[in-house]
Structures are given as C-alpha cells and as structure tokens.
Amino acid sequence: MSALLVKRCCAAALALGLAASALAQPRAAGEAELKAAFAYRIALFVEWPAESLPAGAPFQICSAGNDAAWTAAFAALDGKKVQGRPLAPLRAVLRDDELRGCQLLFVPQREGRKAPPAAAGLLTIGESEGFAVAGGVVGFVREGTQLRFDVNRDAAARAQLHLSAELLKVARSVIDGAGAKP
Template structure:
C-alpha cells in the first residue's frame, strides 16, 4: 500500500469515527438526519468487500424515497474508486446491479419479502428501523441518545457473500450473528 493510499484510508476512518462519535444534542446541530443517513450509506460502501468487483457502485432505494434528495449530490462521484449511481427500485427484477439497498422504516411490513428477494445476493441491505438487522437485514441505522449509530448482522452479510472491514465492525453499536 502506498503512502497516499494509507493516508486516504486513515482519512476515511477518521471521517467514520467522527460520524460515529459525534454527540450533538439534536441531529439538526450537525446536519439533518437525512444527510447523516446518506453519509452513512456512502461510507458503508467504503468498508465492505464484495465478492464480485463492478465498475460502478449502485445504491438502490426501495419504497418511499426519503433519502434520494440527500444522496443526489453524491451521484456520479467516485466512491471506493468507482462511480456512484443512485436509483429507485420496486421489484426483485430491479435489484441486479444494486450493491446496497436502503429500505426505509415505513416499509417494515414488507421486510420479509424484500429479504427473500435479496437472499444470497451480494447486496448490503440497510434500514433505519432498529429491528431490521435482528430480522435478517445487514445493517440497522439507529437513533440513540441524540446520535445515529448502526448495528451489523454478520450472518446476513455472510449469506450475501459480503465482508465488512474490521474498522466497520469496531464502529458498530452492536454486532449480531455468529461470525466475528
């Protein structure tokens, strides 16, 4: 690893740590909750190893699009050395090029169906519902004590063939599953 790559990796880790350790009284003091969630989705892409490399990385949004406006400024930018794309999906047929699928908490009634669609596919499933990771999703974004944190389900990631970095594992509020 070159000195430049090492410095870039250290900067990324510092950004994630800063996001994880920020303790504002309210989300509005730092950024809107939507902006923070979008930043987490972008950063997750940097700390996951996918089984198959693709020239682009795509975040797919399912259901009511609450994060699209916050993710739009990132579209076309380079994330982990790949061009970022953002798109909406509503059916399993549309998931083929998704590396990350965000499912808002408003879609809780459809979690089981969505997780069946993504089963054993290399897709990082993320929701802003606390039970999502416990119910088989990869990552839950959680509001707690004025901070946005996340839980990781390593069994779900393993089934998807995804490998979270050790840095991401350390930053998680809770690691669910048997793989450590």
C-alpha cells in the same frame, strides 16, 4: 466521560468520517442526508464479490420504494466513489426482482424492518429499529441524539460481503449465530 467512551467516539468519527465537513454542505445535515452519508461511509468498509461489480459499471445504490427526499439525500453524494467506481444516481426499486445491478439497498423506515431476501453482493442497510436482527446487514439505531448502527455478520456472509474489522469495531452491536455482541 470515561476514557473508553471517548476512545470509542473518536474511533467512530475517524472510521466513518461523519463530521459535517465530510458532507461538504454549508448547512447542518438533515436526518436523510446524515443517513445517506452514513450508508456511503459504511460502503467504504465493505468488500464485494468480484462478480457483483461488473467491469466499467458504476456503483449502484438503490432505495426500496420511491421517495423524493431519499433521492435528494443520496444526490448529495454525487461525485463520490466506492471501490474506485463512481456512484450512479439513486435507483428506486419497488420489487425484489428489480434488485439486479444494485450493490447497496437502502430500506427506509416506511418499508418496515423486514430485509429483502439475501442476494450475493447486496449490502442491505435499513433505518427501522431491528432491521439487522430481522436479516438486514446493517440497521440504523438511535441512541439519544446519536445515530448508530448494528451489523449482522451472518447476513453479510449470506450476501458474500466481507466487512472490515474497523466497521465492526464501531458498530453498536454485532449480530451473528451466537446472538448480539456489544
């Protein structure tokens, strides 16, 4: 294994804290739990506009559609905080007009790869291949057995989100107006 590959793998593990122990579960995490943990860890490397985080309000993760498996996966994050705010229980949204108050929208694969319209202060994370290219901020991708992600900087800018350099470094690719950059 090349030194660059080892360094990149270590940086990814450190930056996102994806070790099984970070999940605080005695069993190996399933796919949904892993993606929920990834979404949470990604959120730790994002800055939201102040007006999208009302004083005293919890951090709200929403899911496109209603699915008990995703509700359970995100429930494993109970007790965690983002930007000093406790996570509220996952809220299912069925229409774009229900996104008010959401800081992170998770779009499951069954909902397709189309990202919802850009909204100020809304981090969109999808699990369909091509989600980031289609306008989502973060899109999960599989590389063999590894879960990776692409980042769309233009989508983040439209949502008025600031993504940390550490997050961009561990992304599989960063998409902006000039195209994808590995």
